[in-house]
Amino acid sequence: MSQHSTKKGELDFPVRLRDKETKRQKTGVYFKRKVGWLFVIVSIIAITIFNFYPMVQAFLLSFQSGMGANLEYVGFDNWRRLFGDPTFIAALTNTSIYLLIQVPLMIVLALFFSVLLNDPKLKFRGFFRIAIFLPCVTSLVAYSVVFKYLFGIDGIVNLFLLNFGFISETINFLADPVWAKVVIILAITWRWTGYNMIFYLAALQNVDKSIYEAARIDGANSIQQFFQITVPMLKPIILFTSITSTIGTLQIFDEIVNITNGGPGNATISISQYIYNLSFEYTPDFGYASTVSYVIVILVIILSIIQFRVAGEKK
Amino acid sequence: MKTFKRIFIYTFLSLAAIVSIFPFLWMLVSITNKSVDVTRGRLLPGTHLIENMKTLFATVDIVPALINSTIIAVITTILTLLLASLAGYGFEIHRSRGKDIVFTVLLLSMMIPFAAIMVPLYRMFGSISDTAPLIGIDSLGAVILPTATTAFFIFFFRQNTKMFPKDLVEAGRIDGLSEIGVFFRIYMPTMKTTYAAAAIISFMNSWNNYLWPLVILQSPEKRTIPLLISNLGSSYSPDYGVIMSAIVIATLPTALVFFLMQKHFVAGMMGSVKG
The missing domain is CATH 1.10.3720.10 (MetI-like)
Structure with a gap:
């Protein structure tokens, strides 16, 4: 009898604990994801500015011609x-x-x-x-x-x-x-x-x-x-x-x-x-x-x- | 047959070793000889070393170039280590599908040939020269910025972070450290060897970089070591003893780094492929 109740109590307790944990984990994961982006954001911005953006610029430039800063679009010339x-x-x-x-x-x-x-x-x-x-x-x-x-x-x-x-x-x-x-x-x-x-x-x-x-x-x-x-x-x-x-x-x-x-x-x-x-x-x-x-x-x-x-x- | 094979192997390797080492020996011998003796093909050490060094420091602005190169290499290395390790850690420890996609896109930037983005970069720094001269054309800042974040080092740190015990992150969180705190208090001290390897590669890359400084630096007093040596090498009446002295001085830091930290150096190279 007493054994049974203890078992029941034992069973109940972990279940409740797990519920609580998942909740905390969920908010934790959500928070972690946001924080995770903080770690990588500077590098993403820097590589975009110093690598990808110039690539796009170079692509646009390849259709332009002219001396120095006086550039105009010339198509496939x-x-x-x-x-x-x-x-x-x-x-x-x-x-x-x-x-x-x-x-x-x-x-x-x-x-x-x-x-x-x-x-x-x-x-x-x-x-x-x-x-x-x-x-x-x-x-x-x-x-x-x-x-x-x-x-x-x-x-x-x-x-x-x-x-x-x-x-x-x-x-x-x-x-x-x-x-x-x-x-x-x-x-x-x-x-x-x-x-x-x-x-x-x-x-x-x-x-x-x-x-x-x-x-x-x-x-x-x-x-x-x-x-x-x-x-x-x-x-x-x-x-x-x-x-x-x-x-x-x-x-x-x-x-x-x-x-x-x-x-x-x-x-x-x-x-x-x-x-x-x-x-x-x-x-x-x-x-x-x-x-x-x-x-x-x-x-x-x-x-x-x-x-x-x-x-x-x-x- | 077996002895023949062995003789062949040793002869072949010895030849390769001689070819590899000879230019170094020639450099080291040449700094002790007069320019005339160098052209005569003298391969024995001479007595002209101090004379060559004196002429070098008196006629060539090697000290400012050494200072510029050191400033650039040190700042680039610090920025690279900080930003790349933060990112490598973020991509691996705080992994998510979105970040994995972004990571793959970032890796693509490793395929971008520098010559392809050099002109737009030059124009970009040109357009901010007036408002921010510290990072405009002809500034050390402009040399540093585009080279301080490269996908290679992010990849490098991420690869090495795979071996970082994730339990430590949990332990840090339980101890009440913030996510950033876990990075600075736990990750950084644990990953010392990875940082050492990355520091060596980054320092050497920066110290030896030629094309971008050549594009962006204009005034002679801003010149870095490779620009100075290139300039000396293209002179019409070269003083070989003096030029070789400059080259030896420029090579010393990287050679020292290599010999003192050989293990980290090779580990660094390997870190870029494994995983």
Whole structure:
């Protein structure tokens, strides 16, 4: 009897408590939601003002033309002008060359290094890692100036090649349209390979060693292991690094300006440098500059979609 | 076959290490040599270090540039850490469907190429130059503002907040802390390593930023370190010893940060992908 009543009392009490709690939680959740917005609102406003609003402005500008502040709407004139503009074509071609050669070269090198450096039996592993990562601590401008001097006509690269008999007379690397591009590609690869390598090294830590063991028993050699195990296992991180590298190389500016300044002629000019020149070096034409800048936007979108598709398909 | 493979691997890695390190060695050797010796390809340390430094400080305005760069990098880093961690915390701890949508939209801003918004930004700061000169064209404020809030760091903090024990938030509430109080009193001290990693990346980005300061800063006394080095590098009769000295001085802070906080540095890079 008494037991029964206690049970009943026990039952009653928690129910009532729970009712109260839900009520408090409901107002709590409502309050929390409002407070939650307080945490994020400043960033939302700032990113809207400094990123999204300028994007809209640039889009509107791309249909305007005129010098400096005297802009008027000209419809699709700027867009038509793009295809007949030799400097734009040069900038687009150069940027595409950098992208198509540099990004794959760097990703393959970084993957290769990371696989070699992941071997625990390798001697001087720490030294090699730090050495290859070291270029990442330099600022883009600083290393660009160093590369400019290294590859100068009286630079140390020329001296080295001459002394060891690789060439019979000095090469003016930065004054030759092809060599200048090669120097730019080498420079970017020098600066960023170690950076990407770190991502792969970290990802390799999570790959189960027994998979390689099994592959070895099945008779797969190192090259087969690399393509059939390592690359598929690292696919998400390879995708991530390809996208960030692609976006980075599409916007390349610091290296070009400081190594060759776009020259000789327009042999190394990039899209970003052309936008800068159109806006701040030549008579400012903000409208046309914005049109050119939207080409980068479109390229970023298209290339990201392609990379996602490629990575998705092979799954 | 096995020894052949090993020889190949060590040769390959040694070559890569030499190529990676050589420009640094060359920089360090060059600051101790005369300009003529640098062009002669001298690779041994010389005795001209003090002379080069003296010429650098006497002929180049490196001190104001260092001061400007430091001011910009420090303020940018503080603002970035504060705003991005608040937002990352808000998006993760006070999660709601509306906020998740907003977060995805914010992430899209990471895809925006800076060259595409540089002209409108320049015009925007130009239009407020007269009313608010402190954040107008040719002001350090204008360098800081657009770089102080980036979706990347919000994403970074949100990713790291996923590992933050949510019980602590409850505990803080029970102890009577306000929502903001939980953030400042509990979240911030617990997430020290995340803040350290974000601080390193933010400081380095800001210290090395080139394009936006180049656009927005005009007077020579406002110049930052990358602008100064770029300017030195484009001179027609370069004094290599002096220029290399400037480059070494400019690289020292970031190199030091890297060596002292290597773990945080790598953790910071990783924080941007995991999750």
